[in-house]
Amino acid sequence: xxxxxxxxxxxxxxxxxxxxxxxxxIRQYSFRKSxxxxxxxxxxxxxxxxxxxxxxxxxxxxxxxxxxxxxxxFLIERAFEQLKxxxxxxxxxxxxxxxxxxxxxxxxxxxxxxxxxxAILKQIKNMQIVVPGTATEWEQxxxxxxxxxxxxxxxxxxxxxxxxNVVVFGRANIIQKGNKGTVVVVGPLLDTVLKAVGxxxxxxxxxxxxEPFDYTLLRENISGNRILICEPYNKSAVLYxxxxxxxxxxxxxxxxxxxxxxxxxxGNYQDNIPALGLDEKTIASKLQKLLQ
Amino acid sequence: MTTHEKKVRxxxxxxxxxxxxxQQGFLPSAFSILDILVTLYYEIMxxxxxxxxxxxxxxxxxxxxxxDKGILEKGELDTFGQYRSRLSLMAERGIxxxxxxxxxxxxxxxxxxxxxxxxxxxxRENRVFTVIGDGELNEGTNWEAMxxxxxxxxxxxxxxxxxxxxxxxxxxxxxxxxxxxxxNWHVEEINGHKEQELADALNQKHHVxxxxxxxxxxxxxxxxxxxxxxxxxxKAPNEEExxxxxxxxxxxx
Numbered sequence: 001x002x003x004x005x006x007x008x009x010x011x012x013x014x015x016x017x018x019x020x021x022x023x024x025x026i027r028q029y030s031f032r033k034s035x036x037x038x039x040x041x042x043x044x045x046x047x048x049x050x051x052x053x054x055x056x057x058x059x060x061x062x063x064x065x066x067x068x069x070x071x072x073x074f075l076i077e078r079a080f081e082q083l084k085x086x087x088x089x090x091x092x093x094x095x096x097x098x099x100x101x102x103x104x105x106x107x108x109x110x111x112x113x114x115x116x117x118x119a120i121l122k123q124i125k126n127m128q129i130v131v132p133g134t135a136t137e138w139e140q141x142x143x144x145x146x147x148x149x150x151x152x153x154x155x156x157x158x159x160x161x162x163x164x165n166v167v168v169f170g171r172a173n174i175i176q177k178g179n180k181g182t183v184v185v186v187g188p189l190l191d192t193v194l195k196a197v198g199x200x201x202x203x204x205x206x207x208x209x210x211e212p213f214d215y216t217l218l219r220e221n222i223s224g225n226r227i228l229i230c231e232p233y234n235k236s237a238v239l240y241x242x243x244x245x246x247x248x249x250x251x252x253x254x255x256x257x258x259x260x261x262x263x264x265x266x267g268n269y270q271d272n273i274p275a276l277g278l279d280e281k282t283i284a285s286k287l288q289k290l291l292q
Numbered sequence: 293m294t295t296h297e298k299k300v301r302x303x304x305x306x307x308x309x310x311x312x313x314x315q316q317g318f319l320p321s322a323f324s325i326l327d328i329l330v331t332l333y334y335e336i337m338x339x340x341x342x343x344x345x346x347x348x349x350x351x352x353x354x355x356x357x358x359x360d361k362g363i364l365e366k367g368e369l370d371t372f373g374q375y376r377s378r379l380s381l382m383a384e385r386g387i388x389x390x391x392x393x394x395x396x397x398x399x400x401x402x403x404x405x406x407x408x409x410x411x412x413x414x415x416r417e418n419r420v421f422t423v424i425g426d427g428e429l430n431e432g433t434n435w436e437a438m439x440x441x442x443x444x445x446x447x448x449x450x451x452x453x454x455x456x457x458x459x460x461x462x463x464x465x466x467x468x469x470x471x472x473x474x475x476n477w478h479v480e481e482i483n484g485h486k487e488q489e490l491a492d493a494l495n496q497k498h499h500v501x502x503x504x505x506x507x508x509x510x511x512x513x514x515x516x517x518x519x520x521x522x523x524x525x526x527k528a529p530n531e532e533e534x535x536x537x538x539x540x541x542x543x544x545x
Contacts, residue, residue, distance in 0.1 A: 020413065040413050046443075051402040051436035058406020061391060063414060066406075081396060086403060090385040090393055 001156045004135035005097060006030045008142060009067060013038055020059050024052040024070035026099060049074045053082035053096075060092040065147055071105075072098030072155070073114035076121060087151035088124035094151045095142075101157035102233045102258065103276065106269045115258045118237040121153050122211055128152040129211040130169070131187035131232070133161040137208055144169040158269065159188040159232065165206060172214040174221055175204035181226035181291050184218070184242065186210060189232045189256075189278060196283035200291070202228075213241035225250055226290050230283060231257040254290040256283050296487040299334060300326050303356040304513050304541055306369065311352075312534040316373030316381060319528075320511030320521045322353030324456045324484075325423055328506055329357045331490040332421055332452075340418040342407065344391050346400020347425035347454060348382035354390070355379055363389040398431025400424055401451060405441045408449040419448045427458035429465055438475040441501040450494065450502045451477075454484065456510040456521075472503045484508035514540040 006027070012019050013034050021031065025047035028035065034042040041064075045052045049070055056066035068075070075098050076083065087094050098117065105112035121127050128150050132138035138154065145152050148169075165173050175190070178201040185193040186207045197204060203223040207214065231237055235257025243251070258276050265272060273279045293301070303326060311317035325347070332343060345354050355372060358364040364379075364387070371377035378387050382395030392403045404422040411418060424434060441449055459465050472479045478498040482489040484506025493504045511517020514537045517524045529537055 020410070043444075045440055046436075048433075048436040048440070051433045051440065054399055054402025054433060055406035055409070055437070055440060057392070058403040058408070059410040059413075060406075061403070062407045062410025062416075064410045082399065082402075085393060085396055086399060 001132070001135045001138050001160065002030075002099065004139055005156060008139055010034050012146075013042060016065065017041070018063065018065045019067065020064045021067045021069065022052055022056055022059075024049050024068065024074075026070050049079040050082050053079040054086050056094050057082070057086035057090065057092050060087075060094050065093060065095070067095045067097060067146070069097045069099065071112065072100045072117055073112060076114060076117050076153075080120065083121070083127065083151070084124045088126050091126045091150060093147065093149050095146050096151065096153045097156060098153060099156055101155050101159075103264045103269055103272060104158045106264060106272060107266050109266070113264060115234045115262075116260075117155065118210060118231070118233050122237055126150050127211060128209070129155070130209055131155045132167070132208050133187045133190050133206070134164055135160065136164055137167045140167050141169050141208060155187070157188050157232070161188055161191040163190055163194065167208045170209050170212050170214060172208075172217045173206040174217070175206050176202075177221070177223070178202040178204075179223050181224055181228065181287070182222050183228045183230060183287065184238070185230040186238065187232055189230050192278065192280050193230050193283055196280045196287060198284075200287065202287070202291070207238070210238055213238060213245070215241070215245040218242065218245045222246065226252045227254075228283075228287050228290050229253065229255045229257070231255075232278060234258050234260055252290065254286045256286055294487060296327075296330055296334070299330050299360075300513070301541065303330070303353070303360060305538065306360075307352055307356050308529065308534060308537050308541070310369050310372050311528045312531070313370070314373050315528040317352050317528055318349040318381065318526050319352070320517045320524050321347065321349035321425070322351075322356070323512050323514065323517060324508045324510045325350045325454045326353050326512070327485045327487065327490060327508075328423060328452055328454065329353055331487060331494060333357050333361060335491055336494045337421065338418070340416070342391060342418060342420050344400050344404040344407070344420065344422040345383060345394055346404070346422055347397070347428060348394030350423070350425070350454070351381065351383035351394055354383060358389040397425070397428035398433040401434050402437040402440075404449065404451070405437045405444070405446060408441070408446045409444055412446070412448070417448070419450060421450045421452065423452045423454055425458060426453060426455045426465065427462070429453070429459055430462050435475070438472070438477060438501070442476040446501050447499050450504065452504045452506050454508050455505050456508045458510065468505055472505070477501045477503045479503045479505065481505040481507065485512055515543075516540060
């Protein structure tokens with residue numbers, strides 16, 4: 001996804017003089033050509049995430065389209081108040097491209113983990129949240145949303161699906177229809193879910209935009225009252241949306257996602273997937289239990 | 293009494309009236325920056341120039357100026373802090389003349405730096421003025437923004453520090469001039485209640501970002517505020533106090 005992000009941003013920077021890419025201590029080498037070509041619009045502000053977000057709000061107020069790229073934990077957790085007040089409350093247009101989703105930076109330890117990113121961002125009014133499953137999906141969603149007048153967070157992850165879907169910002173996809181239950185899966189967990197589901201008679205709904213959440217598709221396509229929610233970050237970020245969409249219904253819910261007290265044991269991400277509860281076996285087991 | 297002094301007095305009287313009627317307002321903070329605001333809005337700023345208030349507690353003062361200038365509707369200040377009013381105690385983006393929401397300290401300067409940068413990228417030549425408080429200088433974002441402003445060569449950015457010594461309650465920032473100069477800003481230090489000093493400082497040419505240390509008195513104009521700024525920080529006057537404060541305002545001249 002990172003390579004695609006660099007390519008797409010370079011294209012936007014070349015054609016739209018309103019675009020400005022603000023890096024905060026990251027990826028200066030990847031963008032070296034753009035930094036040379038458009039020094040006024042592509043630069044590293046330095047390692048000052050809170051100020052970088054406020055600065056980006058100033059750019060937006062001046063009529064620019066800011067793209068701010070830095071590591072996710074420092075962007076979301078250190079600069080939360082700036083995201084909330086300078087962008088969310090003021091409904092300024094801005095694009096935040098986070099690197100290092102959940103436990104992508106496995107070997108770096110706790111400071112660089114950010115599995116709570118989506119749950120935190122969902123508390124910010126007007127904040128749009130995109131969790132693509134592939135680089136192509138990211139590109140589709142990005143191009144549809146980056147200048148729609150609201151702040152948007154794009155979660156770039158190392159984990160990607162092999163399955164490609166044509167995705168539309170703000171809408172979910174029906175992957176398959178079934179009768180005995182519904183699986184709601186977010187972004188890069190789709191491949192694992194498809195393996196875990198196998199030939200079970202369930203509906204699979206695929207979400208790549210989690211804010212705004214597609215209520216309509218869920219209401220119109222839910223099969224029965226059993227729902228398995230599968231998220232690639234801390235579990236339950238979209239739980240509220242699902243209960244809200246189906247309020248008044250008697251629901252039986254099971255969740256797949258990272259537990260808040262999960263322990264990542266360094267090494268590589270793949271090694272940690274079972275302990276984080278995102279593996280095929282865990283998903284299949286939870287689905288089996290739900291359908292019993 | 294000069295035209296400037298008359299205007300400042302008129303706006304302070306208006307704020308006292310509204311504060312008394314609505315039982316709202318951070319009057320000492322607003323009074324602290326009134327001379328700065330009047331100099332900016334009535335003498336210095338041209339139509340295309342932009343102003344960013346960072347110290348949200350002084351929003352009342354900004355509203356009073358915006359109403360007097362006709363940017364807010366006449367009489368709108370009477371709704372200040374009331375149910376369904378647009379005018380919250382801390383100014384919010386969306387109100388005419390308010391470019392950024394205020395309230396949380398340390399946000400205004402980074403936003404002003406970004407806006408000044410964006411203006412230049414859009415080939416605009418207007419100036420960006422911002423007022424920050426010395427109390428909020430404890431927030432690290434101000435110093436980060438100063439680093440960025442110099443790095444980006446923002447010579448059309450002017451920051452006025454309302455130095456009313458609030459920071460002494462927390463970490464007292466001594467030798468402010470040396471600190472700002474160490475960040476490579478152009479620095480002037482003036483009396484923030486003297487019209488001529490303000491005008492001279494604001495008219496100065498500068499080739500790097502410009503910091504004006506405006507030494508001020510919190511609650512300037514009413515001796516009760518000046519002597520007990522802490523007590524009056526968020527207190528609105530009752531009828532007796534309102535009359536007393538009006539009298540103090542007149543005696544001050």
